[in-house]
Amino acid sequence: MTALGDYKRERIDALAARAGQLPEGEAGLSLTRSAFRRLRRDPVAITGAVIVLVFLVVAAFAPLLAPKDPVTQYLLSEIRPGTIPGPQEGFPLGVDNLGRDLLSRLIYGSRQSLLIGVVSTVLGLVVGMALGVLAGAFGGWVDTAVMRFVDILLSIPGLLMAITISVLLGQNQYALMIAIAVVQVPIFARLLRGSMLAQRGSDYAVAARALGVKKGRIVFGHVLPNSLSPVIVQATLSLATAIIEAAALSYLGLGDPDIARPEWGAMLANAQDFLSIRPALAVWPALCIIVVALGFTLLGERLREALDPKFRR
């Protein structure tokens, strides 16, 4: 368990440290700008961006795109033990064991995944950054206390923690969001704190001190804005993790119990019982989860490389 914590800490610190050593002439805005220029020419990044974009559009316009209502039951006369109707006219992917249109459910399911992914990542980001700023700005015993807490959180495997929390908080979608957010908190906290420490020793911070600028202004006006790029990268990657974790928790029956909101993880869990009759019921939601997570990951990894001086070509 500590080994896991060590591994995570090393990875986070490497990311934070690299953000501290910007190449000459390319820092801050110019760096962001040139990073985007590189991303625009990068086929992998474009693939990731297209996947993410399609996903966003589908989620936003689900009611317009879905051919059927996701909870209405159809073709009930054709559902018997041992048979579930496959693709046919009006139901391009067939229906599930209760006669609900699979395609429409997948389309609506994207909303739930996106909502949980975004809300939990933002929540984790806000709390994690607050802790990181606290540690990075004050240093001393505040830093020690905050980082001790963060390291303990890091040493617990993410999914285990999420399961524990969502069991404790009860079965609803808010519990799910909080559970996933808690897993993200220590990552963002340690990342931002490390990045701020690297920036605090930078020449411009010393130069600002030599001009008599107040410590608070140096930390919030100079150090913090320059420490954000690894956090932005991590947030992109976290969206992928959050979506997968949300699906995993739903799959384990810890998700949103409201049947009016289809969710990919719950669909997958439900499909288990019918694997031998209609494997497509499991394949489609699984594919959706994988592709969306892949989209965010591709984009995040390429963003990291674009912002990382080490990967300069």
Added chain:
Amino acid sequence: MQAPVLEVEDLAVRFTRRGEQPTRAVDGVSFSVAPGETIGLVGESGCGKSVTSLAIMGLLPRRGVEVTGSVRFDGNDLVDAPDHVLRGLRGADMGMVFQDPLSSLNPTVPIGTQVTEVLLEHREMSKAEARDEATRLLDRVGIPDPGRRLKEYPHQLSGGMRQRALIAMALACAPRLLIADEPTTALDVTIQAQILELLRELVVDSGTALVMITHDLGVVAGLCDRVHVMYAGKIIETADRHDLFTRPRQPYTGGLLASVPRLDSTRGAPLTPIRGSARDAIPWSEGCAFAPRCDNAQDDCLTEVSGSTVPLVPDGPGRELRCRHPLEHPSAPSGATASGAAR
């Protein structure tokens, strides 16, 4: 002469990092600067020039660093002064210009914001007044079209412009002391000359006391009234600019002069670099730190005489010297180092 603005006395800086051998980066350094005067701190890389300047400004970290001796600014000792006192002085009464203008500016903040920040910090000014003043300052340091430049980011400016902007920031509140730590090292030769000329004008115009830190003797020749040569954390020779160039006494100073080309030297005269490197220095407690590289070195350079190894002693009017066997002038001395220096 006017009373000095800055008097440094017996300044010593020790780095005491946990688990590491403590290092004495600066040891017993004393000098002073008066208004309108420019002094030079000269020496090879690692001799303690930057640490000296950071110690004066109170910019060294508190933990793991031991500063002793005194730094009197206007008669008040700064070595043990509390943070808020130092912060009030920095930027307002004493300014500093650093070596690398690009990394010394915040890449994510426009130049204008960084200049006005100093003004707002130390002067009672509205935002609008600070902006006007910032425009005037950029104009004064020779940045064309200052109104537009204020909105630009550091990477949009040339190296020379950036250093000008930093000088403008350091001079925003008309400090009485300016410390310039190798302000031209990162710049092109032509730009170097412009920046030095700018500093010279500013010192003459406003009577600022300037401490010029450099390893470039050309800078010293053009700018400094008095020069302190440092080696391995100690001052080894102090002299007026003229004396230093015509009659260097310390073999190390002689070596420095012999290793740079000079306009007045005979064409094709060989340049003699000092042999070895600064890493060859021995601790001062064991003798003259320069001894391993010195052509004049003799046995007594490595022994104590009345409780101290090579002390800094007066050496004629306005001069001080730390050497047992100095170069002799004007009678032609023997030895490669000396002949090089006597050119």
